[in-house]
Amino acid sequence: MRSGLLALLLIVVAVGAYMSVFIVNPTQQALVLQFGKIVDEPRTEPGFYFKIPFVQNVVYLDKRVLNLNMPPLEPISSDKKRLVVDAFARYKISNPVLFYQRVQTVLTANRRLSTLLQSSLRSQLGRTSFVALVRDDRSGTMEAIRRDVSANAEELGIEVIDVKIRRADLPDANSQAIYARMQTERQREATEIRAQGEEVARRIRSRADRDATVLVAEANRDSEIIRGDGDAERNRIFAEAFGADPEFFAFYRSMQAYEAGLRSGDTSLVLSPDSSFFRFFKDPTGVNAPNSDNDNGGSGISTGAPSLAAQ
Numbered sequence: 001m002r003s004g005l006l007a008l009l010l011i012v013v014a015v016g017a018y019m020s021v022f023i024v025n026p027t028q029q030a031l032v033l034q035f036g037k038i039v040d041e042p043r044t045e046p047g048f049y050f051k052i053p054f055v056q057n058v059v060y061l062d063k064r065v066l067n068l069n070m071p072p073l074e075p076i077s078s079d080k081k082r083l084v085v086d087a088f089a090r091y092k093i094s095n096p097v098l099f100y101q102r103v104q105t106v107l108t109a110n111r112r113l114s115t116l117l118q119s120s121l122r123s124q125l126g127r128t129s130f131v132a133l134v135r136d137d138r139s140g141t142m143e144a145i146r147r148d149v150s151a152n153a154e155e156l157g158i159e160v161i162d163v164k165i166r167r168a169d170l171p172d173a174n175s176q177a178i179y180a181r182m183q184t185e186r187q188r189e190a191t192e193i194r195a196q197g198e199e200v201a202r203r204i205r206s207r208a209d210r211d212a213t214v215l216v217a218e219a220n221r222d223s224e225i226i227r228g229d230g231d232a233e234r235n236r237i238f239a240e241a242f243g244a245d246p247e248f249f250a251f252y253r254s255m256q257a258y259e260a261g262l263r264s265g266d267t268s269l270v271l272s273p274d275s276s277f278f279r280f281f282k283d284p285t286g287v288n289a290p291n292s293d294n295d296n297g298g299s300g301i302s303t304g305a306p307s308l309a310a311q
């Protein structure tokens with residue numbers, strides 16, 4: 001009988017010892033409750049702790065950073081554009097006593113925090129344009145939302161670490177309309193640029209044609225001047241040569257006429273054998289040859305080459 005009471009006593013002592021000890025992990029923080037009220041300071045450091053068995057109980061809270069994912073919202077920006085925003089927040093329980101008194105569980109805290117975040121998103125995005133949100137000041141907008149949510153979340157014992165906007169777009173219907181309008185604007189700009197380019201090209205071509213015409217005219221003028229000077233010089237040389245030795249000059253010019261008139265196979269000459277054109281064939285000196293320049297002997301000349309002999 002005594003041994004049984006001793007065993008029972010040992011069991012009660014073991015259970016009491018077991019019920020009086022609780023362990024806090026590194027990822028946890030704990031509150032000791034007595035009849036539903038918080039007693040003592042929260043246990044935020046990992047280790048073994050004691051409580052009064054059967055009178056006190058322990059509530060564990062997460063000490064890690066928690067994520068809050070929100071369903072997509074459709075707020076309206078300051079430039080009256082309906083947006084589709086997908087955002088999330090990260091937070092941690094900074095005041096476990098206040099957290100337990102206000103929301104008690106993480107699930108309830110997520111609902112309260114989600115409401116605060118949605119309200120802040122609609123409020124801040126209502127003061128921000130679409131361009132600022134997606135391009136110019138996205139980080140500034142997110143920081144403003146974080147400060148706004150954090151100020152209200154402190155009353156829940158929550159510290160909001162950051163708020164991120166994962167995606168901010170226009171609804172599909174609006175996007176298609178905007179894309180169509182942007183495409184139309186780009187096509188109009190392209191048409192204007194092409195028209196301006198064609199106008200510039202026409203001016204350049206007109207200027208080039210005018211310059212080419214002027215250059216060709218000046219070149220023709222210069223060539224005519226040079227040709228005239230050349231002819232004058234040639235005539236002067238011929239005149240000097242003729243004055244120095246008329247017989248040799250006549251012989252030389254006749255040889256040139258023979259070369260020019262008899263070289264081509266396509267040239268046909270119908271001349272009298274007594275023509276002065278052939279006087280050097282009969283007499284190398286050409287002195288005794290008949291002078292029949294005025295006598296073509298009933299002949300015809302089908303080319304201008306023999307006329308060189310008369311020069």
